[in-house]
Amino acid sequence: MKELSKTPAVRRELVGEEEATQRVDNYLLRHCKGVPKSHVYQILRSGQVRVNGRRVGPDYRLHCGDEVRIPPLRVAERAAPAVAPSGRSFRVLFEDEAIVAIDKPAGVAVHGGSGISFGIIEQLRQQRPESRFLELVHRLDLETSGVLLLAKKRMALTALHALLRDGAVDKTYLALVRGRWPDPLRHIRLSLHKYVTAEGERRVHVSESGKAAHSLVRLRARWQNFSLVEVDLKTGRTHQIRVHLSHLGYPLCGDDKYGDFALNRELARVGLKRMFLHAARLAFVHPLTGATVELEAPLPDELARFVGRVEQNEFRDYGAAI
Numbered sequence: 001m002k003e004l005s006k007t008p009a010v011r012r013e014l015v016g017e018e019e020a021t022q023r024v025d026n027y028l029l030r031h032c033k034g035v036p037k038s039h040v041y042q043i044l045r046s047g048q049v050r051v052n053g054r055r056v057g058p059d060y061r062l063h064c065g066d067e068v069r070i071p072p073l074r075v076a077e078r079a080a081p082a083v084a085p086s087g088r089s090f091r092v093l094f095e096d097e098a099i100v101a102i103d104k105p106a107g108v109a110v111h112g113g114s115g116i117s118f119g120i121i122e123q124l125r126q127q128r129p130e131s132r133f134l135e136l137v138h139r140l141d142l143e144t145s146g147v148l149l150l151a152k153k154r155m156a157l158t159a160l161h162a163l164l165r166d167g168a169v170d171k172t173y174l175a176l177v178r179g180r181w182p183d184p185l186r187h188i189r190l191s192l193h194k195y196v197t198a199e200g201e202r203r204v205h206v207s208e209s210g211k212a213a214h215s216l217v218r219l220r221a222r223w224q225n226f227s228l229v230e231v232d233l234k235t236g237r238t239h240q241i242r243v244h245l246s247h248l249g250y251p252l253c254g255d256d257k258y259g260d261f262a263l264n265r266e267l268a269r270v271g272l273k274r275m276f277l278h279a280a281r282l283a284f285v286h287p288l289t290g291a292t293v294e295l296e297a298p299l300p301d302e303l304a305r306f307v308g309r310v311e312q313n314e315f316r317d318y319g320a321a322i
Contacts, residue, residue: 146279
């Protein structure tokens with residue numbers, strides 16, 4: 001049976017710039033780790049939580065300089081939390097007081113969950129203990145490499161999320177697909193429906209009942225059985241590029257969910273052991289300065305080498321039966 005820790009004294013917390021604009025219930029949930037959510041709402045309803053000496057409801061939005069009174073709370077003693085590995089470093093593409101962008105490697109999750117203890121966000125928080133705020137602005141799939149943007153201020157996160165919702169963030173990916181992509185430029189507008197398999201895995205398929213999805217595909221290079229394409233995302237649906245291209249008969253090389261599995265096995269034997277999808281460019285208006293920020297991540301060495309081998313016509317017999 002877990003022992004209860006000693007009852008702490010009343011806490012009075014001063015709201016800083018990074019915590020302004022958030023709801024007081026979310027603020028308490030972050031500051032009262034180990035306290036059941038139901039109890040947090042109970043102390044709010046009973047008036048034990050005060051902001052600047054006054055009772056507030058759970059939807060009250062905090063302001064910089066507010067003083068929050070948190071009543072004594074008893075929580076169960078817990079084992080020390082597991083520590084995220086801190087040895088891995090990530091290449092920083094851009095950083096200022098509001099945002100940081102890194103070059104995400106393939107095979108690393110952006111956050112923990114679904115059997116993954118620690119992702120990039122947990123590792124960066126541990127490596128940067130001085131950062132009071134650090135949150136993902138967007139996500140990349142496990143096997144996707146490239147530009148990953150994080151916010152160091154809440155106001156930056158809120159502003160960038162608004163830009164994403166409005167389609168005001170330009171996101172460009174590079175993908176190698178099976179087959180000879182026919183068009184120099186093509187707009188793909190196919191709605192996507194998200195579902196969960198019997199095994200509990202997330203999947204997406206084209207469906208008129210799904211959410212609108214728009215990809216703009218440009219041909220970069222074309223060989224006998226493969227094509228290198230550049231994809232601009234006009235919407236940000238789950239697995240959008242992978243499903244759009246696969247549905248049209250041009251699956252991504254190395255894609256273990258929607259790809260050509262027989263071809264993937266052949267390519268793995270000759271050096272392509274990951275999905276060929278790379279977030280090459282991200283452009284947006286800086287939420288604080290108003291300046292245009294353009295971030296680029298070069299094609300990883302293993303992908304660049306593989307493209308070089310395709311250019312040398314090493315794989316003319318691969319994917320030929322299409």
